[in-house]
Amino acid sequence: xxYTGRPSLYLNEIAADALTVPEGSRLTVRIYAAPGELSVxxxxxxxxxxxxxAAANVTEVEIARSGTLSIAGEGVRDxxxxxxxxxPPEVAFSGEMGRDGEGAMKQVFAARxxxxxxxxxxxIRLDLASxxxxxxxxxEPEPREDLVFDLPMPITGxxxxxxxxxxxxxxxxxxxxxxx
Numbered sequence: 186x187x188y189t190g191r192p193s194l195y196l197n198e199i200a201a202d203a204l205t206v207p208e209g210s211r212l213t214v215r216i217y218a219a220p221g222e223l224s225v226x227x228x229x230x231x232x233x234x235x236x237x238x239a240a241a242n243v244t245e246v247e248i249a250r251s252g253t254l255s256i257a258g259e260g261v262r263d264x265x266x267x268x269x270x271x272x273p274p275e276v277a278f279s280g281e282m283g284r285d286g287e288g289a290m291k292q293v294f295a296a297r298x299x300x301x302x303x304x305x306x307x308x309i310r311l312d313l314a315s316x317x318x319x320x321x322x323x324x325e326p327e328p329r330e331d332l333v334f335d336l337p338m339p340i341t342g343x344x345x346x347x348x349x350x351x352x353x354x355x356x357x358x359x360x361x362x363x364x365x
Contacts, residue, residue: 186210186271189300196254196264205267206248207300214256216242222259228252229266274298276305276336279348289354294336297346305336307351315364332358332365 186209194204196214212230216223220242230246254264279293296302309332334353338344355361 188303196262199264202263203265203267205269208248208268208271210248210268212244212246212248212254214244214254216244216256218242218258224257225255226257227254229254229268272299274302274305276302285352287354288356289352290356292351293348294351295346295348296336299345301344302338302347303344304338307334307336308332309334309355309360309365311360312364326359329359332360 186207189207191207194206212227214225216225225244227244227246228250229252230249248266248268251268252266254266256262274296275298276294276296279295282290282292285291292307294307296305311326311329313326332355334351336351337349339347339349
């Protein structure tokens with residue numbers, strides 16, 4: 186998959202009989218021979234849909250599990266393919282939300298992913314159950330959209346695991362100084 190940043194592999198350039206690929210990789214085998222001279226069998230994903238005569242020498246499969254790939258005919262080749270699962274990204278806030286020197290909200294967070302974090306968002310919504318409903322706040326508040334901020338990404342270095350600070354000025358928002 187493109188998000189891994191890994192290059193395409195060409196089977197005719199691989200001498201080894203074993204491959205390791207990320208889950209969700211796409212396998213495309215194009216056979217440049219007369220129909221029926223070579224055949225492709227695989228246990229890596231669901232069987233490809235029939236594509237008619239034009240697609241008779243093309244096999245496309247999304248790799249869903251470890252298995253085997255074989256090309257039978259003259260110059261038989263077999264590969265054992267191991268799939269590495271894609272772990273979900275993880276984001277965790279570190280400590281309590283605070284303020285920077287100019288009064289803007291500041292929240293330190295740590296993020297990591299096995300293939301690198303490319304983007305993230307913080308969603309802030311009013312915690313209405315924690316609002317002190319005295320002093321004129323007994324009426325239900327007007328509905329408001331959640332505050333959504335893009336998480337800052339590191340400019341340099343690895344994005345596989347990093348710590349950053351989200352700094353945004355929400356001081357003029359109606360939820361300022363309220364539980365969120």
